[in-house]
Amino acid sequence: MLSKIKMKAGRILGLDGLSWRTAPNGLYSVNFHRIGNRKDTEFDPCVYSCTTEELDAHIKFFKQNFDIISLKALTELLTNNEKPKSKLLCLTFDDGYIDNFSNALPVLSNHNVSATFFIATGLVGSRHVPWWDKVAYLIKRHKPNRVHLDAWRNEVIFENCQERFIRAVLQAVKNCKLPAQKQISQLEQTLHHQDGYPRAEFMDWHHLNTLVESGMELGAHSHNHDILTKLSEDELFYELSHSKALLESNLGCDISAFSYPVGSKATYDKRVIEGLKDTGYELAFNFQPGINTIPSTNPYDLHRFPIAPDMSAADIKRMFSYAKRY
Ligand SMILES: [Zn+2]
Missing domain, CATH: 3.20.20.370 (Glycoside hydrolase/deacetylase)
Structure with a gap:
């Protein structure tokens, strides 16, 4: 967070070149x-x-x-x-x-x-497709407007960007204490997904x-x-x-x-x-x-x-x- 503020201030003050030249060894x-x-x-x-x-x-x-x-x-x-x-x-x-x-x-x-x-x-x-790829696949395939699992504190609502929506749902899975695979099973049920997944890469x-x-x-x-x-x-x-x-x-x-x-x-x-x-x-x-x-x-x-x-x-x-x- 502090880095972001410093970055913004540096840009406004025209300090980008100087900051780069004085970046430390490491x-x-x-x-x-x-x-x-x-x-x-x-x-x-x-x-x-x-x-x-x-x-x-x-x-x-x-x-x-x-x-x-x-x-x-x-x-x-x-x-x-x-x-x-x-x-x-x-x-x-x-x-x-x-x-x-x-x-x-x-x-x-x-x-x-x-x-x-x-x-x-x-x-x-x-x-085997990992959980984050499953989440993205399910959203792209079923295009829900909102996602909510019982174990989540809040529902995640689609606004106007699918990538941002996927990112928000992934974050909700990460924040939840339940194992990811358990959440995926619930997500599959919620979206009535029965067809499996393409081959993992x-x-x-x-x-x-x-x-x-x-x-x-x-x-x-x-x-x-x-x-x-x-x-x-x-x-x-x-x-x-x-x-x-x-x-x-x-x-x-x-x-x-x-x-x-x-x-x-x-x-x-x-x-x-x-x-x-x-x-x-x-x-x-x-x-x-x-x-x-x-x-x-x-x-x-x-x-x-x-x-x-x-x-x-x-x-x-x-x-x-x-x-x-x-
Ligand atoms: Zn990794």
């Missing part, structure tokens, strides 16, 4: 989800970060202005307790959608840069193997993509250890990095971080913007900037310039 991590045209999907358009062309432009901008570092280099920096001596940038992708392979990998390879893909292993090669083990062979790095993003703070001790241990074990045994690489599903403050806590340490993870990314000026002070709470559709290089510069520093 780790700037950026996060992408799906790459492609969000208007083409039957599923959740809000998971799209940018088009393939935009990704190409973003990577050019990052290469010109940052030292792009691999996960391996970041891990070394954390282990050695080093303070970044320049503006470092880590490229990350979450969830493991198929367009990471078909659209992002060629762009990354062309630019000869490495990125880390955080994989929810329960979705690998799966036909995630990478399989063959795709992931090719990513690794192409010099990309992988991390875990849990197994079922559940919000970890809602889980019992046993469920939490399973989510952290099973995703790591599956990636390691199927791909023959060490997995030491994690990104929290959803990644807002409420989705991880001390207990989750202890669980990560106990299961052998060395670092974890959240999904909150911020510059990690001394990343080794909290390797299990590394901040990442979300890349959103239609962002220009100037928008990204502004997002970095006025960001909170950690």
Whole structure:
């Protein structure tokens, strides 16, 4: 919130250029989800970060202005307790959608840069559609004007933009204490949905193997993509250890990095971080913007900037310039 106010004030006062030039050294991590045209999907358009062309432009901008570092280099920096001596940038992708392979990998390879893909292993090669894509599909298919479940505090009303409506319903699901799958069943009943869903769009083990062979790095993003703070001790241990074990045994690489599903403050806590340490993870990314000026002070709470559709290089510069520093 404060960053937004600073951004607005900076713009009015013509301070954008100065703020950018004086932005500190540190780790700037950026996060992408799906790459492609969000208007083409039957599923959740809000998971799209940018088009393939935009990704190409973003990577050019990052290469010109940052030292792009691999996960391996970041891990070394954390282990050695080093303070970044320049503006470092880590490229990350979450969830493991198929367009990471078909659209992002060629762009990354062309630019000869490495990125880390955080994989929810329960979705690998799966036909199972995750809850956020189900919500979006149900709304696009049945076009309700309002949605209300018994467990929600308020109903969500369609105004004039389907994407905004989907976003609001997704938020209502996240805010509700009931497990997402339970809410989806209620939503299906409310909308009299009986026809199932199209096939999910995630990478399989063959795709992931090719990513690794192409010099990309992988991390875990849990197994079922559940919000970890809602889980019992046993469920939490399973989510952290099973995703790591599956990636390691199927791909023959060490997995030491994690990104929290959803990644807002409420989705991880001390207990989750202890669980990560106990299961052998060395670092974890959240999904909150911020510059990690001394990343080794909290390797299990590394901040990442979300890349959103239609962002220009100037928008990204502004997002970095006025960001909170950690
Ligand atoms: Zn995710």
